[in-house]
Amino acid sequence: MTPEELAAAIRTVLASAVDDGSLALAPEDIGFPKVERPRNRDHGDWATNVAMQLAKRAGTGPRALAELLAPRIEALDGVASAEVAGPGFLNIRLDAASAGELARTIVTAGEAYGRNETLAGQHINLEYVSANPTGPVHLGGARWAAVGDSLARILAACGASVTREYYFNDHGTQIDRFSRSLLASARGQETPEDGYGGAYIAEIAERVTRSETAAGRPAPAGLPDAEAAEVFRSRGVAFMFDSIKAELHAFRSDFDVFFHEDSLHASGAVGRAIERLRERGVIDDHDGAVWLRTTDFGDDKDRVLIKSDGDAAYFAADLAYYLDKRERGADCAIYLLGADHHGYIGRMMAMCAAFGDTPQVNMQILIGQLVNLVSKGQPVRMSKRAGTIVTLEDLVDAVGVDAARYALTRSSMDSMIDIDLDLLASSSNDNPVYYVQYAHARTRNVARNAAEHGVAREAGFDPAALDDPADAALLGALAQYPAVVAQAAELREQHRVARYLESLAAAYHTWYGATRVTPRGDDAITPGHVARLWLNDAVSQVLANGLALLGVSAPERM
Template identity: 75%
Template structure:
């Protein structure tokens, strides 16, 4: 019996009690989902609920009296062994071995669909992440968002949402100008502009622009007048840089549905249309020759310029048009994953959302991520060999591989700084968290191979009552929590919860492996217990593989 099935049993008992007037409740008072949890002290049972304390007042009863009535009904259920009442009205439930053990077959039969849910069904989410400017390689902060954003998208899809993964391509600003002039300076053998970009990658791209021109039969850009040359380096250099970014992200298993160009907002008139929409709503005013959005109405510390007095659009005007565009493309929720340096943007963005008549925190959600630091030999790694001034995604992947890089970036809450120890992540020890989880999966596959060699086969049937040891119960309880972990991680936007769950499951499995056998000893015959535990072993295989897949991490067959 899964926690969800037990919750339904409890709910139906409540409905029956209300119908029979054993408890004075209206069916409308009974929650659609009854919460069940693992008790902290496992001596208290397999599962616990506080529903009696939630509903007792409405029923005009003391919580313990309410719990007593409900417990009497639950204990009659075939899959429940015992029901106890603790404290002010907690109901502790112990399942029968057969009822608890049936979960192993459920997981194996459902395969990769076990844990999937519909808690976010009917919601279209536009999830924007990374969105690094195409002026250099993806840095560590962008790498964190690639891992977190992609994992979050997978979790929300697993919870029934329609998700558009989006990358905002900032190709309309001064940074692109500085990038273009840096390429030109490098090609001319000059020092980069004071506010320009350095690093080996600038030389590589500048050389490629010139090589492409030669191959196409065009003039070498360095022979052109400076402004013409800079424009060549801008057009082709940005294209090359962005192609490289997309390739690196793809190799990092982070792909996007939409690459949205900021320039298109200005070229298509979207900025003007968004401002006009806000003006119609009475949120825009003109002052000192500029056009302003009255964001102070919605809690911002000052009003924001949309069109400057020289007629040029302010950067914020692009943000306004972009949000409206997302909503017009069908997004119910626009989620932005931003770095710590964007914390100051939250107030104006939420005010803009409300100015459009939307609900901040609902239609617009902004997640702020903290810094990533690399450590090697106990010392910070500060510079990239290729980028010069920053540590990049490439540097991290080269050092530890995609699996360890993604896992280490996801397993820490995004609102916390994360220190990545390169020495630890290259070790094949239990202290390395990604190795620990992947090794658990590889161990389950090795157990299955050994079982086949010893003639233990799932096809020989399944007797769930054979899963009767305390280690079996612990492992089944851990597996039962997987669906709730997925739903919670998606709802709270916290994919690190899945990583920590997998580490806990791996620990429980390793402990189970140490005390239970799937294969017989010596010449002993295969019995129903061996077969049942093969089912349980393979259930762990499935949950570990699914969980790692949701984080974009491989589940190896052997290690």
């Protein structure tokens, strides 16, 4: 019996008590009971506080209501006992057969186990990475690539329609600095004081030169300064962005939309957004500039949109971009931003409210902290290719995609993390990705050994044969997976999936040492061996499902 099935059964008990007059509630007051694992497994398999939630409305005490419900719940098929605890908790223990049925449920559901429809009908626009196209993806961008892609997978697993979006910053001074850096490299000159360094600048400059000459055009370095800078700007940005896309694709982080900032200005979207706000009465004109009264919505000061020289402020593009997302159908626009953007939250939420939307509902902003690499006990601060920063490419070269993605997703995004390259490259139980992947590989090895010994799921399944305490503990761990996925989506916390997988791997390794799937020597195959093969394969499926949500592979062998 799954927790969802038990909750539905308890709801039926409540409805029955209402029907026979034992419970003074209206049917619509019953709701859907919450069923959770008790912290102390000695208290039972599941616990519910439904009596404490409904007692006041029913005109009785929580413990009295729990005592009314306990014998009715205990009478349910698959329930071994229901005991009242504390002020009105109900601790429920399932019989072995009912608990064991979960293994069949998981194996039958396959990749669908853990998926749900809690976010069905919601269109979520998830924007992440959005690094300037002026260099390789740095380590902070790598964290957002892993976290953003994992969140997108988790949200989609809960029924949401998710648009993965990259905001392409191709408008502004950083692009000017980039093009001047390319031109200086092509001419053999020193990098401009405010320019970009690193071997990648020479690589991109050379690619631009080759592409131009191959097309029969003159080498751009020999053109007049303004003309040369424009060639390096247009061609260099395109080449750099192609390189960024390739890096992200290799990291299993692909996007549905690459949105160009420059298009907001070229299309008139900025002006249209300002007019929309003007119609809402939240725009002021003074000192020769156009202002949004964000203080009306909790910001610490009003924000300029069009400066007195007629140029648009950066914030003007922000509001045009948000409006564009909403007009494309996004119910919720989620922004994953670095720690240096923490000060933007107030003005962004005020802008959301100025459009008549609800902050934290139609707009959500997740702030991520820094990532530090450590090798041999010392911080890694320089890139072989980028010069002054550590890049996604450096991390993947050191430990591979699986270890890099797992390391970046297993911690809360608002916590600073240190990544130990030596640990992640090791085949050690202290290496979390190895520990989880090894558990999956072990499940597949157990399945192969079972086949060699003639143990097959086709022989049938007797869930009551899963009667060892280790079976119960492992089943309990498996049952938590759907709730973990739903909670990770609700709270936008992908690390909950990773930490769950580590706890499941630990439960599996303990179970592996306590039980057997294959008989010893010439012993006969029993229903217990077959049932434990089902349980083994259920663990294999959940580990694979969870790793897939993190974009990490589930190896067959290690």
